[in-house]
Amino acid sequence: MNEKKIIELKNVAKSYDGEIILDHINLDVHEKEFMTLLGPSGCGKTTTLRIIAGFVTPDTGDVVFDGVRINDIPAYKRHVNTVFQKYALFPHLNVYENIAFALRLNKVSEEEIFERVTEMLAMVNLRGFEKRDVNLLSGGQQQRVAIARALINKPKVLLLDEPLGALDLKLRKDMQNELKNIQRKTGITFIYVTHDQEEALSMSDTVVVMADGKIQQIGTPTDIYNEPENAFVADFIGESNIIDGIMLDDYKAKFSGHEFVCLDKGFEKNERVDVVVRPEDVDVVPPEKGMLTGVVTSVTFKGVHYEIIVNINNFKWMIQSTDYVEPNQKIGIYIEPDAIHIMKRSEYSGQFGDYSSFSDELDKLSDVTEEEE
C-alpha cells in the first residue's frame, strides 16, 4: 500500500440541531487505498463521506486533500467524485450523455468525449448501451452508468455511498468483484460506505468501523475480525459471544466460573475485561468432557452448520457446529486458547454478545433501515 496520504480528516465534528453526528474524528486515507466506512444507521459514515465530497461543511476540524485544506472549496471544485446511493442519473439524458456530462462541462472536444465515454462503457461492460434511456435500465446497469459517470473525470478519489444497497444478493456479489477490479485497474482511491460487514471485509484494504459518530476501530479486515477492540466491533463484525471476565494474570482469564488459558497479556491483575469467543471456535463435547456445560435452548439449521443456542450459567451462547444436538440436551463446550480474545471494557460492555433475545428477523430489520443525516 502506498503511504502517501491523499485525504486527512483532522478533529472533524458535525452536529445538527444539537445532535452530534460526528464526534471529533481523525482519519487518514492513503493513495490507491480501498477504504470502507462501516457502521450501523446513524453512525456518521455517510456524513463523513459528504464532508469529503463537499456537500456538508464540518463545524470544526480540517479536511485536507493532497496536503491542502479544502474546507472552503465548494463541491464542484473538488477532485473527488461520488457514486450515489440511488445512482442519481440525469433522467433527461441517455446513457452516453450521462457519462459525458462532466466532459461537456469542461468543454472537451467531441472526439475526445467519444473516445473516453467508449472506454468507460467498455470498463463497466455496457458497450452498445450508448443510446439507451437511463430510466429503462435495470438497477445493475444504472449502477454501472453511475460508476462510469463518476470515473470519467479521472478523480483522485471516488466516493461510493452504499452503491450496492438496492441490488439483489447475486448481482451484489458480482458488482463487488467488479468494483474491486475497477479499483485495481484504475488505481483510484475508493472510499466506500456500507453497513454490510461482509461486503466491507471482502472488498477493503482498510475497514473503518464507526458507531455513534466515533471511529471504533481502523484496521485490515483480518485485524478487525480477529482482534476487535471493543464489544461493539466484536458484535458488529460477525457473530460473537461476549462474556464478562476477569484477567487473572497474563495468559489466564476467568469467565463463566471457569479459568481459561488464552494468548492475551498486558492487562492489570484481576482487571475486568470483555471476553470474545466466536461461535465457530466453540467445540461441542459430551458434558463430562466440557470446560463448561449447559442446556441447548434452540437449534436452527443454517445449511453449512447448525446454529445452537446454549444456556450456560444463564448466559446464552451461540455455537456454530456441523454436529446436530437435540434441544434440551445437556452438552459440554470446549474452547482452545487461541479462540479466546480479551478486550478492554468500554461503554459498549454488557450491551452485546448475549443471544437471549436473539432473532434473525430483528437483525435483518435493523440492517435495512436507511441512514438518516
Place this chain on the structure above:
Amino acid sequence: MKKSKIFGNIYTVLAFIFLYMPIAVLVIFSFNASDSTGNITGFSLKWYGELFSDAATLNALKNTLILAILSSIIATVIGTMASYGINKMQNKHIKSATMSVTKIPMINPEIVVGISMMLLFVFVGGIVGSQSSLGFGTVLIAHITFNLPYVILSVLPKFKQMDKSLPEAAQDLGCTPLQSFFKVELPAILPGVVSGLIMAFTLSLDDFVISYFTIGSGFETLPIRIYSMTKKRVTPDMYALSTLIFVSILVLLLISNLTSDKSREKMSKKAKKITKIVVGSLFGVIAAVTIVVFIVSASTETLTLNVYNWGEYISDGGEDTLDVNQKFEEYYEDWYFKKYNKRVKVNVNYTTYASNEDLYAKIKSGAADYDIIVPSDYMVERLKSEGLLQTIDLSKIPNYENISEQFRNPYYDNGKEKYSVMYTYGIVGIVYNKDKINDDDLAKIEAGEAGWELLWDEDYKGQILQFNNARDAFGVAMYSLGIDVNNATDAEWQKAYERLKEQKPLVQSYVMDEIFNKMEGGEAALAAYYAGDCLSMIERAAEAGVNLGFYYPKTNGKYVTNIFADAMCIPKSATNVELAHAYINYMLSEEPAVANAEYLYYGSPNKLVVNNGDYIDYLGDDYGVIYQEEFESQLDYMFETYAYRSLPDEKLKLQNNLWETLKVGSDSFDSGIYVICGVIAAVLIGFGVYCYIIKRKRRRLYWNTQKEASKK
C-alpha cells in the same frame, strides 16, 4: 361485478352528455347559416368571417392573448423559483405555513381577490399620485397573482419527486449551483413547469371576475367584452369565437398531457420528437408575439381617446356598415394636419359595459380615466349631482345645432350649462305574436286602443314574458295602474307589487336577452321590451316564418310607457377633453349619426338623421313606428313623466325587497329546497361525525392493546 360495470357505463355516458352536449350545441350553432337558435338552415362559415372582421372583438382577443401569455410566463418563472425555495426549506412548520398561504388565493372567492386588488391598486395609485392607476399593468399583476399558486402546485411536486441527490450529482461532476439548476433540475421538473404554464395560460385566458375589477379604461379582454355584449344579444360570431377557444384549449390540454411523464415513457421516439417540435414552436410563437407586441407598443406615439359605451352600441364596421370609430380617427388626423400642419395618430380605445350600475361603479371608484361615457338619463342626473361630470363646451361642438330643439333640454340636464348630449332615445312597447293573439285583441291593437292590460289577460296564460329587472317590471305594473313611477308612495309600490303578483301565474318566465330567442322562436305571445330591439326581433322572426307585431300601449288614448335616453358625457377625470369634444361633435355629423341609427334601431335626436332619405328608406315601415307622429307633441311630456329617475335610497330598498319577495314567492317548492338542502347537510355532518367516532374508537383500541402488550 356486472352491476357495477353497468353503473359505471351509465355514469360515463351521463358525464359525457352533461359535459359535452352544451359544447356540441355551441359548435353546431357556430356553423349555422341562420342567426336564430330556433332553426338550423345550413352549414356556413359566415360567423367565423364576421368574427374576423369585427375589429373590437379581435382587439379584445389580442389583449387577452397578450395578457395570458405575459402573465403565465411571468407567473411560471416566479412560481418555479418559489417552488425551488419552498422545496429547500428546512423548517417543516414554516414550509407548511408557506404552502397554506399559497393555497388560500385558490380557495378564496375570485370576487374577494378582485375587489381587494382593485382597492389596493387604487389606494397605492392614490399615494403615488397617479390619477388612473388601473390599466394593463394592474390586470397583469392581478393575473400573475392568481396564477402563481397553480404554478407552484404543479411545479412543487416535481421538485419533491426529483431525486434529492440530482443537484448534488451535478455539482459533484463540476456544475456550479446555477449550472446545476439549468442543466439538471430544470429538465427534471420541466413537465411540471410546462403544465403549470399551460394551466396559468388557460386560467388567465378565461378569467372574468378578477380582470373586471382590476382593468382600467382603454383595455378590454375577451371575457369582459362578451359579458358587456349582453346589453343587446350574444351574436352567433360569439359562438364561433367560443368554439375556437374551446378547440385551442383542447389542443393545449393534449400537449400538456403528452409532455407528462407517464405518456412520455409510452411514446415512441417519433412521437417524442413531434411533441418536442410542437411544444418548441408553441413557445417560439409565444415569444415572437410577445416581442412584436412590445416593439409595436413602444414605437408608436398616439393621442388616445378612451370611450366607454354600452356593448354593441355603435356602428362598428361589421356587415358593410361604417366603422364610426375608425372614421373618426381618420377625420381627426386630417383635421389636425390641416389646422396645425402636423401629423398625429389618433387611437379610439373603445370599451364596453353592460349596465348603468357597472358604469357608475367604475367612474365612482376613480380608478379609470374615460374621456367619453354614455350613461342613461337617470344615471346622467346622478353622476351630475355627484360632480362626476364636466360641463360640455358647446362652442366646440358646432354640430350641436343638429339636435332637435325638443331633445336639448331633457329633464335630467335642463340647466344653463350642459353636461350631456343625447345619443339615442327609445320607448318601451309590446311585441306580440300575431298567430297567438285572438282576433278581438288584434283588432284592438290595430285600432290603437290596446294598452298594458293584455299582459294581464288570462287567455295568454303561460305565454307572457316579463322583464327580469326590478325597475322595468315595476314600471310596467305602475304604468298599467296609472301610478307615477318616480314619485310612488309606499302604498303605491305595494299596489304595483300586488299587480305583479297577480300576473305571476300567467308569466312564462322573467327574461332579458332570452326574449330574442323566445319571441323569434314563437314560444311566447306577448312581452314588453325596448322598441328598437322589438323591431329587430320582428325582422328576424319573419325570416324564420314567425309573424310578430309591435305596439305602444295606450291608456285613455294617451301613450303611457317608459321612455329612455342615453347621452354622451365627459367625466371629470377625462384626460383628453379636447379630443372628447371633437368626438361628440363628429358623432353628431350626418354620416356617423345615420350609420349609428341604422345599426342601433333606436330613435335618433338628430334632425339630419330623421330627415335623411337613405335612412327613411332603410327603416321602411319601422320608421313610422320609431318616429310616430303622435309622439312628436308628447315626447317632452313623456320624458317629464315616464322616464325613470334616480330613486331615493329607501324607495330603492323597498323596490328590491318587493322584487325579491315576488321572485322567490312562498311556493312550497322553494321552501322544499331549503328542507332538502338542510337534510342533506345534516346527513353529511352526521356521517362525518360517525366516521370520526369510529376512527377514534379504533385508535383507542389500538393504543390499549399496544399498552397491554408493552406491559407484558
